[in-house]
Amino acid sequence: xxxxxxxxxxxxxxxxxxxxxxxxxxxxxxxxxxxxxxxxxxxxxxxxxxxxxxxxxxxxxxxxxxxxxxxxxxxxxxxxxxxxxxxxxxxxxxxxxxxxxxxxxxxxxxxxxxxxxxxxxxxxxxxxxxxxxxxxxxxxxxxxxxxxxxxxxxxxxxxxxxxxxxxxxxxxxxxxxxxxxxxxxxxxxxxxxxxxxxxxxxxxxxxxxxxxxxxxxxxxxxxxxxxxxxxxxxxxxxxxxxxxxxxxxxxxxxxxxxxxxxxxxxxxxxxxxxxxxxxxxxxxxxxxxxxxxxxxxxxxxxxxxxxxxxxxxxxxxxxxxxxxxx
Numbered sequence: 387x388x389x390x391x392x393x394x395x396x397x398x399x400x401x402x403x404x405x406x407x408x409x410x411x412x413x414x415x416x417x418x419x420x421x422x423x424x425x426x427x428x429x430x431x432x433x434x435x436x437x438x439x440x441x442x443x444x445x446x447x448x449x450x451x452x453x454x455x456x457x458x459x460x461x462x463x464x465x466x467x468x469x470x471x472x473x474x475x476x477x478x479x480x481x482x483x484x485x486x487x488x489x490x491x492x493x494x495x496x497x498x499x500x501x502x503x504x505x506x507x508x509x510x511x512x513x514x515x516x517x518x519x520x521x522x523x524x525x526x527x528x529x530x531x532x533x534x535x536x537x538x539x540x541x542x543x544x545x546x547x548x549x550x551x552x553x554x555x556x557x558x559x560x561x562x563x564x565x566x567x568x569x570x571x572x573x574x575x576x577x578x579x580x581x582x583x584x585x586x587x588x589x590x591x592x593x594x595x596x597x598x599x600x601x602x603x604x605x606x607x608x609x610x611x612x613x614x615x616x617x618x619x620x621x622x623x624x625x626x627x628x629x630x631x632x633x634x635x636x637x638x639x640x641x642x643x644x645x646x647x648x649x650x651x652x653x654x655x656x657x658x659x660x661x662x663x664x665x666x667x668x669x670x671x672x673x674x675x676x677x678x679x680x681x682x683x684x685x686x687x688x689x690x691x692x693x694x695x696x697x698x699x700x701x702x703x704x705x706x707x708x709x710x711x712x
Contacts, residue, residue: 388433391433392429392430394463396429398463399416399418399426400438400455401456402415403427403439404452404528405521405524407446407520407521408446434451436451438455440452456527457529481507481509481510481511482511482512482513483510483513483672483674484513484531485531485535486515486525486526486535487516487522487535488516488518488522488536489516489617490636490638491537491662493619493639494638494642495662495682496535499682502684503678506677519545520545522536522665523552523665527548527667529667532675533675534664535663535664536662536663537636537662538663539604539659540659542661550667553666553668554663554665555663555679555683556663557687558661558686558687559662560638560660561637561651561658562637562658562659562660563634563635563637563640563650564603564632564634564635564649564650565622565633565643565648566626566648566650567626567628567647568627568647570632572632572650573648575650579653580603580653581654583603583632584607585608585611586610586632587611587612587630587632588611588631589612589613589625591615591616591622600634601633601634603632603652603658604658605655613625613630614630619635623635623639623643623644624644626646627644627646636662638662664682664683
């Protein structure tokens with residue numbers, strides 16, 4: 387079989403498998419059966435005369451030949467999609483940046499950056515999606531994302547071990563925070579002592595796998611009591627507001643918490659730092675990607691600036707209002 391006979395369907399399936407990391411996940415994302423995905427991958431590997439995917443216990447990854455095919459397949463599929471858009475009378479893809487982000491970045495940072503870009507670069511089109519760090523890294527490797535916002539925790543290892551290494555830019559590095567109900571005794575002070583976190587109830591990020599304890603303060607010297615689990619940040623914060631427990635939050639979310647929640651620093655024990663990273667493949671970025679990266683960097687720095695403390699007014703002895711810093 388000649389590689390020029392490979393179908394667009396096979397290319398799309400191949401990209402989906404590389405991006406999703408498993409045949410099962412790719413089949414679910416495409417609405418195919420797993421056997422149909424396997425047949426398409428077998429066909430494209432026969433045409434290439436080489437193994438394009440390394441099958442491992444934890445999923446698949448691209449071989450050297452697979453990276454060559456993926457690079458070319460992405461170009462072909464992007465051109466086909468651009469043709470379809472042009473024929474439909476939709477805006478062309480010139481000036482388009484495909485961006486991925488981790489969940490909490492979509493609450494504050496991303497809207498700020500996109501709002502700024504609408505003012506400065508109204509012709510720039512940013513498309514993308516939310517995802518976990520592994521999914522976003524696979525999408526970068528698969529060529530279906532140009533940039534990805536990633537969160538990183540100590541010891542700050544690279545997000546994957548693939549070669550060549552991704553280009554990583556640290557946008558901010560700030561301490562992890564704690565979200566507590568405003569009615570909770572811990573909300574009375576300006577910080578929480580780590581020793582006071584023993585015996586608390588927690589809102590965790592997930593009920594399975596390694597994500598189970600996301601939302602619990604790292605390094606607790608006890609088995610935490612998980613009151614509820616939720617993937618969505620808003621759901622977690624609303625559960626905190628309802629008095630159901632505590633959860634950890636990145637500092638960037640402090641300005642987006644709902645009423646009934648107070649975000650406080652934690653003192654004592656090792657500092658729990660979190661980095662906000664912007665990742666891309668190690669090839670020269672396009673001009674639109676450079677402009678999007680600059681907007682994300684500016685939004686991150688803006689979010690990193692402490693908000694002014696609110697001013698309240700109280701009457702003085704003469705009955706006039708006097709300004710006080712809260």
